[in-house]
Amino acid sequence: MKFLGLTLINHTPDPVTGRNPTATERFDEVIDNAVLFEELGFDGYGVGERHHQPFISTAPPVVLSHIAALTSRNRLFTGVTLLSVLDPVRVAEDYATLDHLSGGRLELIIGKGNGPEQAELFGITRDQQWDTIKENYLLLRRLWHEEKVTWSPSAHGIRQVPLVDAAVWPRPLQQPAPRIWHGSATSQASVELAAQHGDPVFSANVTYPVEPYKELIDHYRDRWRAYGRDPAEAVVGAGTAGHFTARTSQQAKRAYEPIYKAQRGFFAAAGMDPVFADFDDYVVRSSALIGSPEQVLDKVHRYHDRLGHSILHLHADSAGLTPTQHRDSLELFQAEVAPELRRTIPDPPWPEQLANTVRRKAFR
Numbered sequence: 001m002k003f004l005g006l007t008l009i010n011h012t013p014d015p016v017t018g019r020n021p022t023a024t025e026r027f028d029e030v031i032d033n034a035v036l037f038e039e040l041g042f043d044g045y046g047v048g049e050r051h052h053q054p055f056i057s058t059a060p061p062v063v064l065s066h067i068a069a070l071t072s073r074n075r076l077f078t079g080v081t082l083l084s085v086l087d088p089v090r091v092a093e094d095y096a097t098l099d100h101l102s103g104g105r106l107e108l109i110i111g112k113g114n115g116p117e118q119a120e121l122f123g124i125t126r127d128q129q130w131d132t133i134k135e136n137y138l139l140l141r142r143l144w145h146e147e148k149v150t151w152s153p154s155a156h157g158i159r160q161v162p163l164v165d166a167a168v169w170p171r172p173l174q175q176p177a178p179r180i181w182h183g184s185a186t187s188q189a190s191v192e193l194a195a196q197h198g199d200p201v202f203s204a205n206v207t208y209p210v211e212p213y214k215e216l217i218d219h220y221r222d223r224w225r226a227y228g229r230d231p232a233e234a235v236v237g238a239g240t241a242g243h244f245t246a247r248t249s250q251q252a253k254r255a256y257e258p259i260y261k262a263q264r265g266f267f268a269a270a271g272m273d274p275v276f277a278d279f280d281d282y283v284v285r286s287s288a289l290i291g292s293p294e295q296v297l298d299k300v301h302r303y304h305d306r307l308g309h310s311i312l313h314l315h316a317d318s319a320g321l322t323p324t325q326h327r328d329s330l331e332l333f334q335a336e337v338a339p340e341l342r343r344t345i346p347d348p349p350w351p352e353q354l355a356n357t358v359r360r361k362a363f364r
Contacts, residue, residue, distance in 0.1 A: 003044075003312050003313075003338055004042055004074070005033060006048065007315070009056050015262030016259065029317070031067060034070070034071060034316070036327065038071045038073055040331060042330075042334070043074060044076065046107075046313060046316075047063050049079075050115060051085075052117040061094040065101050068105065069101070075105050075106075077107040078107070079202070081110050085118055085158065086158065087158055087159055088136040088158070092140055092143040099173045111184060112129045112187065128156050131157075132158050135156070135158075136159075143166075148165040148167050150166070179351075181237070182202070183203075183204065184204065191217075198233075200348070202238070203217055203238045203307065204239050205238040220236070221308075236307060236311070238307050239287065240288060240312065242256065242290060244289075245289065245292070245296050246291070248292055252291045255321065255325060256288075256290050257279050259321070300341055314333070
């Protein structure tokens with residue numbers, strides 16, 4: 001199994017202290033955590049994309065390029081690139097450039113994204129997003145795999161200008177071109193597209209208990225087989241709703257309960273009904289990994305039995321933990337949880353790293 005950290009760069013007050021960092025401080029925290037995750041032996045680091053409050057993750061290629069200059073080994077994930085509202089030509093150029101700057105470490109996860117404001121900000125309706133992401137994905141694939149592309153837009157696409165023998169530069173450093181993951185929480189259309197083209201999927205696996213996510217991944221595997229693909233080659237990643245590994249369950253729950261209560265209050269203020277009855281229900285039935293190493297191992301294995309995933313993301317942000325608590329939790333996970341999961345759950349296909357051939361001076 002492989003492990004990565006993921007941040008959506010939410011810009012909100014600390015759920016415990018109430019202090020609201022500046023945007024600069026928040027970006028600094030993201031960069032510091034990316035370096036920490038590589039230092040501690042994780043396999044990747046992801047930056048999401050949102051275009052609405054309370055997030056400042058509007059420019060992930062910029063953030064990931066800065067991270068690329070300060071790291072040398074970890075795969076760099078997007079989580080997710082909002083291909084439903086973006087020009088696929090621009091996406092192809094930006095992320096091919098990042099692939100070069102990182103020494104071939106790009107992992108692109110595409111998705112529709114949450115938040116209706118995002119579609120409207122980019123001039124499309126909410127109902128268009130499923131159509132636009134499919135069209136944009138198919139064009140992005142061609143731009144990365146063909147030397148010249150001729151293409152005509154549909155009525156509902158983002159781009160309304162046709163391409164005639166168009167070439168996009170630079171080509172990605174990774175050849176064949178970087179794989180494109182499909183990130184989804186609920187959409188069978190998304191995993192259908194992934195299965196059709198032989199792409200991996202990343203299940204959000206955050207908001208609800210495991211059942212709806214299992215249903216979606218089961219559909220993905222069914223469609224994968226229907227397209228005549230080897231079931232062993234289907235790759236699935238999955239998220240977690242939160243993380244704190246401590247020596248004992250009591251220590252973990254004591255540290256994390258104020259964070260949970262603050263999160264519940266945020267969702268209530270946004271008009272969202274609670275999914276879990278209380279904190280104890282959240283610890284047991286959500287995908288959050290909160291407890292002793294043994295308890296965390298047990299939950300990951302139980303979720304793996306349902307999803308069959310071989311990549312797991314942890315929240316990269318401290319999110320109410322002190323810096324010491326955050327680091328200690330990650331160190332304990334790497335010392336006592338990750339080795340057992342690496343031993344018992346086979347690794348996914350993992351691209352050969354090119355970074356050792358590309359050395360750059362890190363600026364900050």
